[in-house]
Amino acid sequence: MRAVSNGVLRSLCFSALGVFLSGCATSLQEIQHHPQEERLERLLAQILPHTEHPEKHYWVRVSEPTTHQIGLTVLPHRHVYLSASLLEEADDVVVLALLAHGVAHHRLHHYTKRGALRTLQRAAFKAGGFFVPGLGHGHYVGDPLTEVVLSAGQEPSADSKTVTYLIAIGHSEQALIRALEFMMEHGYAERVGRIVTPSKDFASRIARLRRANAHSSSLQ
Numbered sequence: 001m002r003a004v005s006n007g008v009l010r011s012l013c014f015s016a017l018g019v020f021l022s023g024c025a026t027s028l029q030e031i032q033h034h035p036q037e038e039r040l041e042r043l044l045a046q047i048l049p050h051t052e053h054p055e056k057h058y059w060v061r062v063s064e065p066t067t068h069q070i071g072l073t074v075l076p077h078r079h080v081y082l083s084a085s086l087l088e089e090a091d092d093v094v095v096l097a098l099l100a101h102g103v104a105h106h107r108l109h110h111y112t113k114r115g116a117l118r119t120l121q122r123a124a125f126k127a128g129g130f131f132v133p134g135l136g137h138g139h140y141v142g143d144p145l146t147e148v149v150l151s152a153g154q155e156p157s158a159d160s161k162t163v164t165y166l167i168a169i170g171h172s173e174q175a176l177i178r179a180l181e182f183m184m185e186h187g188y189a190e191r192v193g194r195i196v197t198p199s200k201d202f203a204s205r206i207a208r209l210r211r212a213n214a215h216s217s218s219l220q
Contacts, residue, residue: 027066028073028081028191034062036087043096047103050168058103062087068196071188074102086188090179097166097179104161105192108154155197159205173209180206 040060048054056078063073063081073081080102087095163173183190184202191197 028070028075029064029066030081031062031064031084034084036062036082036084039087039092039095040082040099043092043099044103046096046169047100047165050165051103051107053107058106060099060102068189068191069187069199070191070196071183071186072098072102073191074105075193078106080106083188086186089186090182093171093175094179094182096169096171097162097175098183100165100169101158101162101176101179104158104165105154108157108161154192155205156208159209163209173213177206177209180209 037060040062044058044060048056048058058078058080060080060082063070063083065083065085069083071083071086073083075081080099082095082098090098159176162176166172166175180202182188184199184206187199189196189198190202
């Protein structure tokens with residue numbers, strides 16, 4: 001059992017490092033003054049009145065297609081980007097759901113939580129390096145592993161918050177399901193901070209939303 005556990009942990013570490021590096025290597029190029037910006041601002045205006053701080057400003061912009069085919073990018077300081085190719089293909093409901101998801105990540109302070117934990121983790125590795133040679137460099141593995149673990153836990157909460165916004169606007173969780181299905185079917189990835197989630201990983205989130213919807217319907 002110990003050998004299996006170590007093997008799983010090693011696999012997670014390499015997987016996390018790969019995802020982390022792919023996220024860091026993914027450059028984002030904004031297309032300034034793109035005609036779709038007006039559409040994004042119009043859809044964002046539907047979301048903001050239903051957030052906890054409707055006066056907060058968000059920068060919603062259009063990005064160039066990337067080698068990782070990233071459709072939605074959520075970056076610090078309330079920046080949300082959608083790729084030009086996605087905006088050409090998606091209807092307003094899909095774009096609205098994706099924007100609401102980006103806003104949800106910010107409103108849940110996911111970047112602050114990740115940053116605080118990384119700072120504590122690095123301090124712990126540095127302190128441990130005084131007693132165990134080489135441990136001070138442990139953050140090279142610890143940082144990406146922490147990012148992946150936190151991302152896995154943060155996506156469900158961001159999805160739940162997104163559904164709350166969509167219902168307040170007049171849609172339902174089906175709008176988010178449609179958006180995730182669109183991302184998966186068209187091969188788009190999602191990037192939140194330094195972590196890139198490939199399109200194949202949306203299936204589990206779609207299944208979770210459908211289970212929650214079925215449970216809610218059974219209680220009515």
